[in-house]
Amino acid sequence: MADYSESSIYARIEVNRLIDFKNHIFTKYNESEMKSMMESIEDMGVTDPILVRPHNEYEGMFEIISGHNRVQACKRLGKRDIHAVIYEELKDDSAAELMLIETNIKKRNLNDFKISEKAKIVARRYKLMKNLNKRKDQLSDIERSKFNELEKDNPFNIGTRQIFYYVQIDDNLTTGLKDLCDSGKLGVKSAVELSYLSDAEQDVVRSFMLDGNKLSYHKANIIRKKAESVEISIEVLNDIFNDKALKKKPEKTFKISPEIIEKYFPDLEDEGDIQMTVELALDQYFSQSS
Structure with missing residues (x-):
């Protein structure tokens, strides 16, 4: 994940000053998951600070970038405030949303999501990167530096073909x-x-x-x-x-041995992702052979 530490401030913020991110695309915890988080917070407190930025419309309020579930759990427990990292220079909405996606994927593996959710997440990041690439000159120095880091990153461990598939599913x-x-x-x-x-x-x-x-x-x-x-x-x-x-005309099928899956696909669990990766590799192999 990109590091914004040089523009961040650590503080405790009252939970009633926190507002959900306006373009939050991640499914929030169900009741069982929320109760489990509440029990953890009661036992150990919030061990990982939430990430926020000053709200661009409401003075004195903050927009949550990462930590929506932790904030909700604290509210239900009657907690007055929560430990947070404030990114004061993160003013561009697309850059902030990219950070939201990065931090959520870091905490919740992409394969934990349903196909439609996975498609929405992958498609959204792809479009945000495309949008930011067109207007790099409008970003602050810090935002531009972090965007350049994100361009080299592949948080989903999937190839170009898979990204296209997910964008197509999400859009159409x-x-x-x-x-x-x-x-x-x-x-x-x-x-x-x-x-x-x-x-x-x-x-x-x-x-x-x-x-x-x-x-x-x-x-x-x-x-x-x-x-x-x-x-x-x-x-x-x-x-x-x-x-x-x-x-x-029966369909041709083949199986991949567990050894090959473990060797070449240690980070992929979804059968569809593995199949798409194999197809992309074969496309590249035969195009080079010809």
């Missing part, structure tokens, strides 16, 4: 299909294929899947190609799933 996949991703009924690569359909067509596919039809990547790819010439409907989907030629 309907909420209904994102829910199927989160429940494990729709794979990441299949979701990317379906994200090219119109919202209405995606709703048709969702209804078809909820009727008990399993959708493989192979069929999702066929649906995407079919949508280039016809509107996807239940009838079209039935034709695709009942195509005898497709049934006679």
Whole structure:
């Protein structure tokens, strides 16, 4: 994570002077997780200070960058104040949001999130970096220095292809299909294929899947190609799933041994991420070979 220590101040701040970050994209703790945090704070106090910046609209108030759950736990416990690090020079909203993403990922591994949440986080960081890169000259010296550090960083341990997949899912996949991703009924690569359909067509596919039809990547790819010439409907989907030629052509599958996973993917747990990494490596290998 980028270091802003030269522009920070350590202090205790009253919890009633703290306001949630306006573009907070992370899911807050559920009741069970919150109670566990409250018990920890009662036993040991807040061992890790929250991160804040002066609020740009309300004088005397502070915007939380990291520590939303800790602040909520302290409020519920009746705590008057909390230990905080104040970043007085962190005035750019995009730079502050990048810091929010970094600190949350440091505390909560990306693989702890649902696919739709993961897509939102990855896509948001990508867009923030792109936005800041266009206007480096508008940043303060400290913010510009830290942005240059962030450009070299890869907090998610994923490649360019995976980033593209997640951006595509976040931008174009309907909420209904994102829910199927989160429940494990729709794979990441299949979701990317379906994200090219119109919202209405995606709703048709969702209804078809909820009727008990399993959708493989192979069929999702066929649906995407079919949508280039016809509107996807239940009838079209039935034709695709009942195509005898497709049934006679079994899908090719392969397994990766646990040893290879441990050697090459120690930081990746999601099967979709591993599959995308393998695909990217093969793309690079065959492009170099040719």
